[in-house]
Structures are given as C-alpha cells and as structure tokens.
Amino acid sequence: MTxxxxxxxxxxxxxxxxxxxxxxxxxxxxxxxxxxxAGWRAALSVSVLSILxxxxxxxxxxxxxxxxxxxxxxxxxxxxxxxxxxxxxxGQSGSLLFWxxxxxxxxxxxxxxxxxxxxxxxxxxxxxxxxxxxxxLILVNFVENPFSPTDADFVVVNGNGLNPLLQNLTxxxxxxxLYLGYVGFTVPFAFxxxxxxTKDTGSLWVRSIRRWTLIAxxxxxxxxxxxxxxxxxxxxxxxxxxxxxxENASFMPWxxxxxxxxxxxxxxxxxxxxxxxxxxxxxxxxLCIFGTFLTRSGVMSSVHSFAxxxxxxxxxxxxxxxxxxxxxxIIIRFPILKSEKQIESFTSRESxxxxxxxxxxxxxFAVFWGTIFPVxxxxxxGEKITVGAPFFNQVNVPIGLMLLxxxxxxxxxxxxxxxxxxxxxxxxxxxxxxxVIFVFCFSMGLRNATLISFPLCGFVxxxxxxxxQRGIKSxxxxxxxxxxxxxxxxxxxxxxxxxxxxVHLGIMFMxxxxxxxxxxxxxxxxxxxxETKEFGGYNFELVNIQPIERPNHIAWIAGxxxxxxxxxxVTTLFPEKRVYFYKDPNPDKRQPHSELDIxxxxxxxxxxxxxxxxxxxxxxxxxxxxxxLVWWVWFGGYVLIFGTMISLWPAKDSx
Amino acid sequence: MNKKKVxxxxxxxxxxxxxxxxxxxxxxxxxxxxxxxxLSLADIQTVNQTERIRLGGLVSPGTILVSEQNLLxxxxxxxxxEHTVPVQFIGTRPDLFKxxxxxxxxxxxxxxxxxxDQLQTKCASRYEGDLRDESSYKSEAx
Numbered sequence: 001m002t003x004x005x006x007x008x009x010x011x012x013x014x015x016x017x018x019x020x021x022x023x024x025x026x027x028x029x030x031x032x033x034x035x036x037x038a039g040w041r042a043a044l045s046v047s048v049l050s051i052l053x054x055x056x057x058x059x060x061x062x063x064x065x066x067x068x069x070x071x072x073x074x075x076x077x078x079x080x081x082x083x084x085x086x087x088x089x090x091g092q093s094g095s096l097l098f099w100x101x102x103x104x105x106x107x108x109x110x111x112x113x114x115x116x117x118x119x120x121x122x123x124x125x126x127x128x129x130x131x132x133x134x135x136x137l138i139l140v141n142f143v144e145n146p147f148s149p150t151d152a153d154f155v156v157v158n159g160n161g162l163n164p165l166l167q168n169l170t171x172x173x174x175x176x177x178l179y180l181g182y183v184g185f186t187v188p189f190a191f192x193x194x195x196x197x198t199k200d201t202g203s204l205w206v207r208s209i210r211r212w213t214l215i216a217x218x219x220x221x222x223x224x225x226x227x228x229x230x231x232x233x234x235x236x237x238x239x240x241x242x243x244x245x246x247e248n249a250s251f252m253p254w255x256x257x258x259x260x261x262x263x264x265x266x267x268x269x270x271x272x273x274x275x276x277x278x279x280x281x282x283x284x285x286x287l288c289i290f291g292t293f294l295t296r297s298g299v300m301s302s303v304h305s306f307a308x309x310x311x312x313x314x315x316x317x318x319x320x321x322x323x324x325x326x327x328x329x330i331i332i333r334f335p336i337l338k339s340e341k342q343i344e345s346f347t348s349r350e351s352x353x354x355x356x357x358x359x360x361x362x363x364x365f366a367v368f369w370g371t372i373f374p375v376x377x378x379x380x381x382g383e384k385i386t387v388g389a390p391f392f393n394q395v396n397v398p399i400g401l402m403l404l405x406x407x408x409x410x411x412x413x414x415x416x417x418x419x420x421x422x423x424x425x426x427x428x429x430x431x432x433x434x435x436v437i438f439v440f441c442f443s444m445g446l447r448n449a450t451l452i453s454f455p456l457c458g459f460v461x462x463x464x465x466x467x468x469q470r471g472i473k474s475x476x477x478x479x480x481x482x483x484x485x486x487x488x489x490x491x492x493x494x495x496x497x498x499x500x501x502x503v504h505l506g507i508m509f510m511x512x513x514x515x516x517x518x519x520x521x522x523x524x525x526x527x528x529x530x531e532t533k534e535f536g537g538y539n540f541e542l543v544n545i546q547p548i549e550r551p552n553h554i555a556w557i558a559g560x561x562x563x564x565x566x567x568x569x570v571t572t573l574f575p576e577k578r579v580y581f582y583k584d585p586n587p588d589k590r591q592p593h594s595e596l597d598i599x600x601x602x603x604x605x606x607x608x609x610x611x612x613x614x615x616x617x618x619x620x621x622x623x624x625x626x627x628x629l630v631w632w633v634w635f636g637g638y639v640l641i642f643g644t645m646i647s648l649w650p651a652k653d654s655x
Numbered sequence: 656m657n658k659k660k661v662x663x664x665x666x667x668x669x670x671x672x673x674x675x676x677x678x679x680x681x682x683x684x685x686x687x688x689x690x691x692x693x694l695s696l697a698d699i700q701t702v703n704q705t706e707r708i709r710l711g712g713l714v715s716p717g718t719i720l721v722s723e724q725n726l727l728x729x730x731x732x733x734x735x736x737e738h739t740v741p742v743q744f745i746g747t748r749p750d751l752f753k754x755x756x757x758x759x760x761x762x763x764x765x766x767x768x769x770x771x772d773q774l775q776t777k778c779a780s781r782y783e784g785d786l787r788d789e790s791s792y793k794s795e796a797x
Contacts, residue, residue: 343661351661358665362672369676373690384693386709391689395679399672524747526726592750611747619726621747 003068006056006147013049014141016042017134024123024130036123043126044111046133047104054101057094057146061087066156070094070146076161078552083162086172090162092296092311093144095175099292100136102176102183107133110187121205124194132186135318143311164553164580164593170230178223178250182288184216185253189285192278196329199336201274206267211648213281217261218644220254225637236596236609238522238625240633243392248371249291252364256284259360266353269415271340275330276357278337282326287364289319294371345417352410359403366395397449401456404511407504408460411467429466434459453515460508464501471498495647502643509636516604516629523625524611529618532563536626538570538606539563545613545620553580555595556613558620562599562606573597575610575622604628691761696738702764709761710769715739716754733760733769740764744771751776 023039026032057070061084066072074087074094089095107129114122140146150156165171188209195205227247228240241247260280266272293315330337343350370387377385412418412426438455446454468487475486491498523535532541543559560573576595584590599606605627612621683689685705693709694702702708712735722728728745742760752758752774762771 342658346664354661354665355668358668358672362669362676365672366676369680370689373680386691386693388689388691390684390687391679394684394689395676398675524727612750621727623747 002056002059003065003147003149006053006060007145009049009053009056010137010141010145010147013046013053014134014137016049017046017130017137020046020130021127021134024127027123039123040111040115040126043107043130046130046137047107047111050097050100050104050133050137051108053140053147054088054097057097058085058088060147061085064159066159067150068146069148069150072150072156072159074160074162076159079159079162080167082172083167086166087162089175089179090166093140093146093148095179096136096139096144096296097146098176099179099183100133100140102179103129103133103136103186106183106187110190120198120200121191121194124197125190128190128193129186132190139311139314143314161581164578164591165234168230168234170226170233174223174226174230177219177226179219181216181218181220181223182250182253182291184212184219185257185281185285185288187212188216188281192281193325193329196278196333199333201278201333201336206264206277209281210261210264210268213257213261213264214644214648217254217257218641218648220250220257221637221644222641224250224254225634225640229634229637232630233596233598236594236611236623238520238607238609238623238627239517240630243367243370243387243389245371246291246295248367248392249287249294252367252371253284253287253291255360255364255367256280256287259357259364260284262353262360263357266350270350272343272350273354274337274339275334278330278333280357282322282330286319286322286326289315289322293319347413347418347423349410349413349415349418352406352413356403356406356410359399359406363396363399363403366399367392370395400511400514401449401452404453404456404460404508407507408456408463411501411504412463426463426466430459430462433462448518450515450518453511457508457512457515460504464505464508467501468498491646495649499643499645499647499649502646503640504643506636506638506640506643509632509639511636513629513631513633513636516627516632519628521626522623524621524623526619526621529620535624537565538626539565540622540624542620542622543572545615545618547615553578553593554582555579556610556615556620558608558610558613558622560597560608560622571599571606573599573606573608575608577610577613577620600631602631605630696733696735696740699738699740699764699769704763704765707761707763709759710740710742711735711757711759712740714752714754714756714758719752719754733758740769741767742769742771744774746772746774749774749776 020039020042023035023042027035027039060068060071061075062081064071064075064077064084070091070093071087074090075084079087087094089098110129111126114125191205191209191212195201224247227250231242232238232240257280260277263273263277263280267274267277293312296311296315343354345351370392373387374385377383408430412430414422418426434455437458438451441451441454468490471490472483472486475481475490476483479486479489481489521536523533525533525535527533527540527542529542529544532539534540539562541561541563543561546557546559548555548557555576555578557574557576560575562570562573564570575597578593578595580591580593582590594609594611596607596609598608605625607625607627609623609625610620611623613619614621680690688707691707691709693711696710696712699708699710710733712733715732715734718730718732720730722730725745727747728743729748730741730743732739733742734740744760744762756776759775760769760771761773762769764770
C-alpha cells in the first residue's frame with residue numbers, strides 16, 4: 001500500500017508546487033494578501049508531501065519490500081537495519097528524493113521563520129524555493145522514480161545488498177552532511193534572486209542570508225572533510241583527495257561559497273562589491289546543481305557515479321535556465337548594484353578581501369577546467385584523455401600557497417589604508433617567525449613546496465595569535481579581566497570575527513597536513529608468514545594470517561608486527577581481506593574488499609592494505625604506505641568546524 | 656586609488672592566472688603527467704616510447720603468467736577486437752583480475768611490450784546488475 005502512497009505524494013507535491021507558484025504570482029499582481037496566504041500554505045504542503053514520500057520509501061527499505069526496484073537493488077535481507085536506512089541515499093533515485101527531502105526541510109524552516117517578515121522579499125523567496133523543489137519533483141516523478149516497481153517476471157527473493165564500501169559509519173554521515181551543504185545554498189540563492197527581482201539589494205538581505213550561507217558552508221566543509229576521511233579509511237589507496245570529478249564537484253561551490261562569505265563582509269561594512277556578491281552566490285548555487293549533475297548523471301566515471309542514466313539532459317536544461325535567468329537579472333539590475341564606496345589603497349583590508357576572492361575564483365576555474373577537460377577534449381578533438389591528480393596539484397599548489405599567505409595578511413591589514421607604522425608594527429613578528437622557520441626548513445634540506453608552506457603556516461599562526469593577544473590585552477587593561485575571562489568575552493562579543501580566525505587556524509593546520517603529502521612513500525610486497533620486510537625505517541613482520549567467518553562475510557586477518565630499527569615493537573597492524581557474499585555460487589558476484597589498518601601519530605601514519613591472500617602458501621600481498629602529517633588534516637577539520645560553530649552561535653544579547 | 660586601477664589589477668591578475676592554467680595544460684610535468692591519453696590498441700604502434708598512456712581491453716583467456724621470482728610481477732595479453740598487446744604489470748593484482756576481465760592499464764609502451772604500473776579492473780558491480788542472478792539463490796544459504 002505505502003509504495004502507492006509514496007508515488008501519490010510525489011505527484012501531488014508536483015501539482016501543488018505549480019499551484020503554489022501560480023498563487024504567489026497572483027498575489028504579486030493583485031497584492032491581495034489572501035493569495036499570498038494560500039500560496040504559502042500550498043508551498044508548505046509541497047514540503048510536507050515530499051517529506052512524507054521520503055518516509056514512505058524509508059519504510060519500504062526497512063521492511064525489505066523487494067517489489068520496489070530501489071529496495072531490491074540497494075538492500076538485502078542481510079543488510080543491517082542501520083544500513084537499510086542509509087540505503088536511502090545509496091542509489092540514484094533515492095538520493096534525488098533525499099535532496100528534495102532536505103530542501104523541503106529547509107523550506108519549511110524558511111517559510112515558518114519569515115512568514116510575517118520581509119513581505120517584499122518573501123513571495124519571491126518562496127517562488128524560487130518551490131521552483132527548485134518542482135525541478136526535483138519532476139526528476140523523481142518522471143525520470144527516476146524511487147517507487148517504481150521491480151521490473152522482473154519472477155519473484156525477487158532477496159535484494160542485491162548494500163555495497164560493503166558503503167557499510168561504514170562515515171559513509172552513512174558523509175552524504176547527508178554534504179547534501180545539507182549543497183541544498184543549503186538554495187536558501188541564500190532564493191534570497192538573492194528575490195532581492196534582485198524586487199530591487200531590494202541593500203545590506204538587509206545580506207545580513208539575513210549570511211547565517212544561512214554559513215550554515216550551508218559548515219555542512220559543505222564537514223561533508224567534504226568526512227568524504228576525505230572515508231576515502232582514507234576505506235578505499236585503500238592511501239590518500240584522502242584524488243581530484244575525482246565528483247570531489248571537484250563538491251569543492252567548486254565550496255570555493256565560491258567561501259569567497260562569498262568573505263566579500264559579503266565588505267558589502268556589509270562598506271556597501272561595496274554588490275554585483276560581485278550577487279554573481280558569487282548565484283554561481284555557488286549553479287555549481288551545486290552542476291555538482292549534483294556530475295554525481296548523478298554518470299557523465300564522468302568516478303567512484304561516486306552511479307550507472308549512466310538519462311538525467312543528464314534534464315539537469316543540463318535546468319542549469320541552462322539558471323544561467324540565463326541569473327545573467328539576465330544581473331544585467332537589468334546592474335545600475336542599482338553600484339558600490340557606495342571605492343577601494344582606497346592596495347594595503348587596505350578591502351583589497352585583501354578582493355585578492356582573496358580572485359584567488360578563490362581562480363582555483364575554482366582551474367578545478368572546473370580540469371574536470372571538464374576530458375569531455376571537451378573528446379568532443380572537440382575526439383581524443384580520450386584522463387586528467388589526474390598531478391595536473392590539479394601542479395596548478396593549484398602555487399595558488400593555494402598564495403591563498404595561505406593572504407590568510408595571514410588579511411587580518412593584519414586595516415580598513416581603508418594601512419599606514420606604514422601600522423604595517424611595520426603588525427607584520428614584524430609574523431614575518432620574522434616565517435623567516436626563522438624558512439631558515440630551519442632550508443637547513444633541514446627541504447627543497448620542495450613545503451619549504452614555502454611551513455614558513456607560511458608559521459606566519460599565519462603568528463598573525464592570528466597576535467590578533468587574539470591584542471584583543472585580550474586591551475580587555476585586560478580596560479575592564480580589568482583575567483586572561484581567560486578576556487578571551488571568553490572577546491570571542492562572545494565578536495563571534496563572527498574571532499570564529500573566523502579560528503577557522504583560519506583550522507585551514508592552516510590542514511595545510512600542514514597537505515604539505516605532508518610531499519613526503520609520502522609506499523611499497524608493495526608479497527610476504528610469507530614468519531618473514532620480515534624492510535621499508536621506510538621499519539621492519540614489517542607477518543606473524544600469521546587468520547581466517548574468520550562473520551555474519552555477512554569471510555575475512556582473513558594479517559597480523560603484522562611493525563618494528564623500528566632499535567628492535568622495539570611500534571605497533572601490530574591487523575589489515576583484513578574480506579569477501580562478502582562468499583557463498584554465492586557465481587564467483588563474479590562475490591564481493592572482495594580490503595579493510596585496511598592504520599597506525600596514526602602526530603608526525604606520520606603507517607598505512608597497511610591487505611590486497612591479496614594465498615592461503616595455501618601462506619602468502620599475503622600487502623601494500624604499505626608511510627604518510628607523514630595526515631593527522632593534522634583531520635585535526636584542522638575539527639578546528640574549522642569548531643570555529644564555524646562559534647561564528648554561528650547566536651549572541652546572548654540579541655544583535 | 657581609483658576604480659580603473661582596481662579593475663586593471665584584477666584583469667591583470669586574472670590574465671596571469673589563465674596563462675598559468677593554460678601553461679600547465681600545455682606543458683604537463685613529464686615524469687608525472689596529469690593528462691594521460693587513453694588510446695585504442697590499434698593506435699598504440701605510433702606512440703612515443705616515453706609517453707605515459709592508458710589502454711583498455713579484455714584479458715585474453717589463458718595468458719596470465721605470474722613470475723616465480725617476484726610474485727607481484729605478471730604478464731598477460733590485452734585484447735580489443737582483433738588487436739592484442741602483451742602487457743607486463745608489476746604490483747598487486749586487483750581481486751577481480753582474471754581471464755576475460757575488463758581492465759584499464761597505465762604505463763609506457765616499449766619495444767612491443769606495454770609496461771604497466773597501474774591496473775584497474777572495471778568492477779562487475781553486483782549493485783547495478785540484473786536482479787535475476789541474485790534471486791537465484793536463497794537467502795539462508797548466504
């Protein structure tokens with residue numbers, strides 16, 4: 001019964017979304033408030049119905065109703081209950097429904113929050129939200145219906161089951177987090193369009209969407225970091241970022257969103273860069289849709305893509321409409337987006353923000369270029385080309401270092417113009433710190449990009465610490481507070497600023513981790529039990545290989561002792577080779593999987609992958625990697641999330 | 656500082672950035688190129704010996720030979736229609752690597768032998784596949 005209810009909810013929601021848009025349009029024409037109210041209620045029902053449909057699908061997944069194609073494809077009777085829930089976003093149509101679900105939740109919040117305020121903006125905000133919802137409703141109704149029945153002329157006894165790679169706690173959290181980010185940008189997008197249409201482009205709308213953008217940005221950042229963490233823990237190639245098209249797809253809106261969060265500060269404080277901010281937020285949303293398109297259409301092969309589908313043209317059509325509408329609005333509203341002031345000097349904080357924006361956009365373009373290059377190359381020259389990580393690293397490392405440099409410079413610059421005295425006063429200590437680290441790194445024999453990145457990290461840290469120290473010192477003398485008390489008050493009085501600095505610290509820690517990449521090393525060997533192999537300053541001794549049977553797979557566990565050259569046992573690693581569905585009579589349907597084991601410390605990770613096993617001869621095929629400083633990437637991630645939360649936390653006395 | 660100066664600076668910077676991206680696109684790092692051509696077996700004879708390329712095809716049945724000295728080393732024939740190319744691969748072989756598996760190899764083509772250091776099997780994913788095969792077994796048996 002419920003599958004029918006699910007389909008009906010989705011169809012109804014699509015119909016009502018059209019009605020809702022119509023009602024809002026009537027309100028705009030007649031100014032009759034009853035139309036607005038009716039439209040508002042219709043918009044509410046669209047969201048409620050979409051959310052209901054999601055719960056209906058969830059129910060089917062939980063009761064394993066294999067009559068539904070989606071359920072049969074992504075779960076089986078053996079799938080643990082928790083992963084039956086996460087299967088909701090494991091496949092194509094389910095994840096589209098999930099997109100819609102999150103958008104509907106956001107919509108409900110916006111509709112409720114601003115029901116009676118922003119009367120001028122709200123009809124347009126609602127129209128945009130409902131329009132985006134209706135696009136996804138069209139997809140789940142006509143292109144990829146999650147409730148479509150199993151197209152088989154036999155009874156499906158059991159489903160396919162969820163890919164073991166996805167049976168992982170991180171993988172359960174990563175997609176929803178990223179989706180909350182992607183979808184979250186719809187709200188500032190809706191406000192931006194509404195502001196453009198109603199010509200209300202003052203700084204009021206800016207303030208109201210800043211928090212929304214920050215929320216979306218928080219989830220987007222968290223989602224990207226979790227994805228890296230998952231790749232590092234599960235995929236077993238020893239890295240966390242491969243410049244895979246879909247990773248790039250999530251990175252591009254993050255870059256423009258970050259640029260927006262910075263340049264919006266100038267608009268708020270100085271009334272400048274209005275056109276630019278509009279472009280940034282509209283672009284960010286378009287890139288979010290483009291990202292969803294890359295992930296879902298299968299136009300690029302990647303770990304993330306599902307099978308090739310016919311979603312492509314529909315998405316491309318939507319992106320084309322977005323681009324046309326946005327460009328048109330910006331052009332006709334260009335005159336009212338004029339800056340109230342001008343940049344006065346290169347050494348002002350304004351120009352610091354401006355350079356920061358240029359750099360973010362350049363990185364975004366470089367990533368975009370590398371991502372679509374294979375498609376362009378094949379279309380224009382008929383030559384198949386793959387663009388790999390070396391290209392992206394080569395292009396982005398120098399640009400990234402400039403960005404890191406600006407992270408330190410920005411806070412030291414003063415609004416309007418930095419005087420010579422202030423320049424010397426602010427820069428002396430950070431620059432000296434950087435120089436000392438540079439000399440140290442040089443004498444240690446570093447000759448690659450890390451010779452620049454480590455000193456820059458020192459420079460940035462010192463610049464931020466000085467900002468904190470200055471703020472604390474002035475509070476201590478002015479209000480006679482204790483050091484910690486002053487720190488607490490300083491942050492709580494100016495959350496967005498100091499939260500931002502903490503985010504910068506997090507980014508700096510992550511850069512330390514990225515720099516570690518330059519020193520990665522790896523080896524592969526076949527090793528018999530009892531043998532020892534030497535690599536990277538360690539001896540690896542294979543103690544045994546133990547087979548073990550678990551509920552849904554069989555595993556061979558390698559006991560691998562790691563000794564340092566002083567004959568001390570560093571750790572014992574237990575990487576596993578697993579086979580899921582090992583009793584399946586068809587060997588092609590068995591699903592092998594390597595579960596790796598990592599020994600992680602502040603200065604390096606020892607990363608072991610059990611890639612193959614020969615039980616007769618007691619041979620294990622192992623891949624060992626030594627990855628320095630990876631720990632700092634995750635630590636920086638935590639700091640970044642923490643800083644963003646501080647920025648987001650509402651102030652005690654209402655602003 | 657006037658508006659013109661700002662605009663000129665931004666344009667100059669963007670121009671520099673485009674030039675940089677273009678430069679890297681046209682002059683990739685020779686040892687570790689970011690852009691790799693994906694060729695068909697028919698075109699392979701014309702390739703320069705130093706260029707890293709990718710090939711795709713099927714593993715010819717019965718041609719996989721694992722070296723006895725180095726268990727990580729193996730040789731096999733890659734076929735694509737009528738064309739075949741001998742491949743040498745050193746590294747851990749993926750689980751799904753076997754006769755008639757669809758593989759992608761990356762490396763250099765030297766004197767009629769393709770020396771690969773990367774080998775991926777195209778995963779015959781059970782998760783996108785036909786349901787008929789899965790339903791042929793009973794859940795109790797798993």
